[in-house]
Amino acid sequence: MSEIKTIALLGQPNSxxxxxxxxxxxxHQRVGNxxxxxxxxxxxxxxxxxxxxxxxxxxxxxxxxxxxxxxxVTRDYIQSGKADLVCxxxxxxxxxxxxxxxxxxxxxxxxxxxxxxxxxxAEAAGKKIDAAAIxxxxxxxxxxxxxxETARYPEFFKKMVAAIKTPVCLDSKSLxxxxxxxxxxxxxxxxxxxxxxxxxxxxxxxKIWIAEKLLEKDKLVCGIVNEMLPFARKNAIDAILNSEExxxxxxxxxxxxxxxxxxxxxESATPKSIEKVFSKWDRxxxxxxxxxxxxxxxxxxxxxxxxxxxxxxxxxxxxxxxVLQSLVERAGNAxxxxxxxxxxxxxxxxxxxxxxxxxxxxxxxxxxxxRILEEIGYMARFSYAFDNWxxxxxxxxxxxxxxxxxxxxxxxxxxxxRVLDTRGQRLLALVLLWAIPCGSKVAVVLFLASxxxxxxxxxxxxGYVALIFASFYLSSRLFGKKLVPxxxxxxxxxxxxxxxxxxxxxxxxxxxxxxxGIFKKALKMILMVAALFWALSYAGDGNxxxxxxxxxxxxxxxxxxxxxxxxxxxxxYLGGMFSKEASLGIMSTLFNHTGExxxxxxxxxxxxxxxxxxxxxxxxxxxxAFLFASMFNVPCVLAMGTTYxxxxxxxxxxxxxxxxxxxxxxxxxxxxxxxxxxx
Amino acid sequence: MKNTDFxxxxxxxxxxxxxxxxxxxxxxxxxxxxxxxSIGLTPGSDFTLLKNDKRSPVLVxxxxxxxxxxxxxxxxxxVKVES
Numbered sequence: 015m016s017e018i019k020t021i022a023l024l025g026q027p028n029s030x031x032x033x034x035x036x037x038x039x040x041x042h043q044r045v046g047n048x049x050x051x052x053x054x055x056x057x058x059x060x061x062x063x064x065x066x067x068x069x070x071x072x073x074x075x076x077x078x079x080x081x082x083x084x085x086x087v088t089r090d091y092i093q094s095g096k097a098d099l100v101c102x103x104x105x106x107x108x109x110x111x112x113x114x115x116x117x118x119x120x121x122x123x124x125x126x127x128x129x130x131x132x133x134x135x136a137e138a139a140g141k142k143i144d145a146a147a148i149x150x151x152x153x154x155x156x157x158x159x160x161x162x163e164t165a166r167y168p169e170f171f172k173k174m175v176a177a178i179k180t181p182v183c184l185d186s187k188s189l190x191x192x193x194x195x196x197x198x199x200x201x202x203x204x205x206x207x208x209x210x211x212x213x214x215x216x217x218x219x220x221k222i223w224i225a226e227k228l229l230e231k232d233k234l235v236c237g238i239v240n241e242m243l244p245f246a247r248k249n250a251i252d253a254i255l256n257s258e259e260x261x262x263x264x265x266x267x268x269x270x271x272x273x274x275x276x277x278x279x280x281e282s283a284t285p286k287s288i289e290k291v292f293s294k295w296d297r298x299x300x301x302x303x304x305x306x307x308x309x310x311x312x313x314x315x316x317x318x319x320x321x322x323x324x325x326x327x328x329x330x331x332x333x334x335x336x337v338l339q340s341l342v343e344r345a346g347n348a349x350x351x352x353x354x355x356x357x358x359x360x361x362x363x364x365x366x367x368x369x370x371x372x373x374x375x376x377x378x379x380x381x382x383x384x385r386i387l388e389e390i391g392y393m394a395r396f397s398y399a400f401d402n403w404x405x406x407x408x409x410x411x412x413x414x415x416x417x418x419x420x421x422x423x424x425x426x427x428x429x430x431x432r433v434l435d436t437r438g439q440r441l442l443a444l445v446l447l448w449a450i451p452c453g454s455k456v457a458v459v460l461f462l463a464s465x466x467x468x469x470x471x472x473x474x475x476x477g478y479v480a481l482i483f484a485s486f487y488l489s490s491r492l493f494g495k496k497l498v499p500x501x502x503x504x505x506x507x508x509x510x511x512x513x514x515x516x517x518x519x520x521x522x523x524x525x526x527x528x529x530x531g532i533f534k535k536a537l538k539m540i541l542m543v544a545a546l547f548w549a550l551s552y553a554g555d556g557n558x559x560x561x562x563x564x565x566x567x568x569x570x571x572x573x574x575x576x577x578x579x580x581x582x583x584x585x586x587y588l589g590g591m592f593s594k595e596a597s598l599g600i601m602s603t604l605f606n607h608t609g610e611x612x613x614x615x616x617x618x619x620x621x622x623x624x625x626x627x628x629x630x631x632x633x634x635x636x637x638x639a640f641l642f643a644s645m646f647n648v649p650c651v652l653a654m655g656t657t658y659x660x661x662x663x664x665x666x667x668x669x670x671x672x673x674x675x676x677x678x679x680x681x682x683x684x685x686x687x688x689x690x691x692x693x
Numbered sequence: 694m695k696n697t698d699f700x701x702x703x704x705x706x707x708x709x710x711x712x713x714x715x716x717x718x719x720x721x722x723x724x725x726x727x728x729x730x731s732i733g734l735t736p737g738s739d740f741t742l743l744k745n746d747k748r749s750p751v752l753v754x755x756x757x758x759x760x761x762x763x764x765x766x767x768x769x770x771x772v773k774v775e776s
Binding site: 076077079081107108109110111114118230231232263264265268269272292296300302305394398399401402405410411504505506507508509510 | 719723724725726727728729730731732733735736737738743744746748749750752754755756757758759760761762763764765766
């Protein structure tokens, strides 16, 4: 076995880090969570020249302060010293600003290589950057690169191998000079803190770095120093930090770092013009009316694109089912297989797989379209356009993306709430998100509405949208004040990245990989649930009164009728908590029987399709109750699982679940009783 | 509050569109400072105000980047406007 080297990728958001990661590792990657954190961890491998390289894609952050969980994860990993090389990516088209990350890294004794990414974009904008001059100045390997162009990878590998062979760290001397400023007599804050720190050492961090972070009032570093330093020296440091100079420490270090950066790039880079950056398009996209109209247009186009993209997969899923099922039935009968086995194969294995294919094809379409919007740089404008509206709900513009993607898939959107800055905002966004119907929920609700109310379906559509917005208001009143107190509401501070051309091949590869991962997870979960319901509803003798479901259902019917739902409907409502399709599937099982294994509850011919059966069996008030209950039912088990992972506590998951169960049953109750009066 | 000595202190939120300026001072807790510094605004940075219409976040162009900052946050950033 050859030796393994570890490379950590570090960079600001939009620096092209994930492009590099994906092109390096291809199919050999795993995505999970950092232990004990809700931050995504991506890890992969590639082999070059007989050596295996492990690549860690650190979460994107603007610097190395410990303000968010992402930044803490990034810093912990770097300080652990596990990497053989830290590869820092910066956006060459915004060199000065993105080099701040490098400046923040100075003082950490880890081998570094600097990649000036997106050189093509910088050159197209008329910027000339001399990588060799920057390399000479910094003393560490520097590569001018464009991660999206596969032809340029040999240069990367050459530089990387050399950087690992002869590891070099950044020299902190020049940054220290900037930090000291004009004071050369040791009376400046940095020297005083360093003196107070004395022989204090902390892993790969130099004293100068610790001093900087102390001045920036970094919570983690302050905590460590507090814990490890003797009382007198700790007090000395506190006194310095509380002095006139120390109080504005964050500004002092920030200014020094940018001064250092501008000296690095001076003479090696020319600035670019403002017209190129803020185009006519941007004037429209950020206009307070036109921008929103534009965004709505994009939303509609994206949703249509999603439908078109999902169509082949949906067709395969739905088309396969009857063909496979009749095939299994004929083969089974010919071979004399027990009916129970045929029933299990058809309803659980075949049915479950086909539903999973349909579901995943929609998720695939959503991820694909969102990835493109993100890639071309529109997503940030999208957030910008809605900041004003969302801030009224206690959120900020960045929440629009997860909320909007909720229309596609709640589970996917739940992960998207990570872009928000505070835990309170994240929780509030999750609460609102659960009210947004995913593609499947919309399909189920529309199916039910058209079955029972025919031509009045559009009215239900409009009413549903109005109810969702009303629920936003209710949720933000109920949860907003506590989760995001008025004085803690942090507003938007965000970069609007320049527009890029999407790299189709790379996007397709990335989306394909994540869809495959989701498919595998979803298939497992759906097969389990299908098996459970199959077991509950299977009666060997064909008599439904012998099924477990019938017994449970009959026992709870007196309670569920209070909400206007007979037991079959209530069980379907519960089934909707597993997956939206399951609620229809359970209804077909309970109301419409395809095989002799299920007896007829409703005494309706088994050949009828579900819609007709339902319309004949269920009264309008009951239908209304069930429709309302389905609209605000909790999302599927996949989405609840992801929510639990995000909120981290059972208490919060239970709170949100309880809220939506109460909301949906309450609406069902109202709907039923109004229905009784009308119909 | 310190620095009340100069009365014509202008915050970013009050500045007019399409004007150039320099950041004079940034106020706020260390978390805010660290967020705003790491995205590229420090005292002394030159910028152009691209958009300020009260109904959406302020847009400034600074260090080759377009940055969106919420109005409330902008009132903590004080500027000198080029005449």
